[in-house]
Amino acid sequence: MSQLRRDYKKCERIIKKNSKTFYKAFSMLTNEDKKNAVYAVYAYCRYADDIIDQSNDLAALNQLKKELDDFVRNEEVNNFIFRALLDVRKKFYQDFDFKPFYDMLEGQYMDLNFKPINSLEELRNYATKVASSVGMMLTPILAPNGNKEKLDLVSYHLGVGMQITNILRDIGEDYKINRIYLPSDLMSKYNYKISDLAIGLINDDFMNLFNEIAFTAKTHYRIALENMDVFPKEERQILTYALVLYREIIDVIIENGYDVFSRKQSVSEMRKIKLIKEYTINE
Incomplete structure (x- = not known):
């Protein structure tokens, strides 16, 4: 070899x-x-x-x-x-x-010198650095002849959607290492305090906060999905699978009582198989 x-x-x-x-x-x-x-x-x-x-x-x-x-x-x-x-x-x-x-590294420097996230706009900016950048690394590989503007659009929205999903899934884990990615203005809006986060409190305030951020992620996923036709069929199919499998994490968390504190939620193999069948492109 x-x-x-x-x-x-x-x-x-x-x-x-x-x-x-x-x-x-x-x-x-x-x-x-x-x-x-x-x-x-x-x-x-x-x-x-x-x-x-x-x-x-x-x-x-x-x-x-x-x-x-x-x-x-x-x-x-x-x-x-x-x-x-x-x-x-x-x-x-x-x-x-x-x-x-370089954008990816800039996102890591942001984590190293972590500052609280104050708004959804700041959260999107962070997600663009650490996640949308990955899509922009991959598009020349997956669609070398595609329209760059549209490819960048998909990379942006898919990356932000996935990173927000990561943040929602890892709320408890991140708190343990002194990182709170939940926007402080939304925490104030729903009257969910850092002291609540510290004890892993899941109440109506937390669920409403979670739902608003989850809605934002799903909006980004929807826009990415609507523009997937910029990719060749095989690559489009694979990215669609990645999107729906990742998006499903949000629904799994909600179905499990919004528990992002006691365990890391994931999509079961059986559920993945069902989603893959559902989202297979037939042309």
Whole structure:
């Protein structure tokens, strides 16, 4: 097995371990180059995310930014993620400016120097950095000949929808590491206090707060879904699967009494199979 093949295999293991939903969706790609490229992009994003979530390590984040700078300047970066990304660059990123890769890092710096989120607008700005950026990394791979403006529109809305879903699912987990992503103006609107959050209180105020943020996420999902026709059929199908499987997390949380404090809610395999059947494109 070649070095490059080993590098891609490492990237595949990262997505398989950390996101069953994304792996289930993107492993359906029939084009091996596209599939490997998605795995490499995911590995980069996961590595950046883990630096903050697991170790809050400024030096490691600065080192990753330096490696990205070197990579963009065509200097050799000798680790498996950037070796894989070099191959991705040759195949898909000939005229790419790598801004989304920097946006992702900017989002991680925001987490490192965490400041409370005051409004939905601030929440969307954060989500654009850490999640919409991922879509913008993937669109040259998934739809190299697509309309860039429309591709960016889908990336923006899908990324924001998914990140808000993450935030809703991880409310309890994030509070334990002193991060509150719930907009403070909405917490005030529904009279839900940080002291309520501290004890994991699920009451009408919390449910109303959750529902308003969930409605925002579902609005972003709807706009993304309405514009999916910018992608070729196979890629459109896979992104649709990813969208509906992720969106379903919100409904699972609600069905389980809005419990985002005692366990991490997820979509069952049986439910995933049902959704995949329901959203299969027949043309």
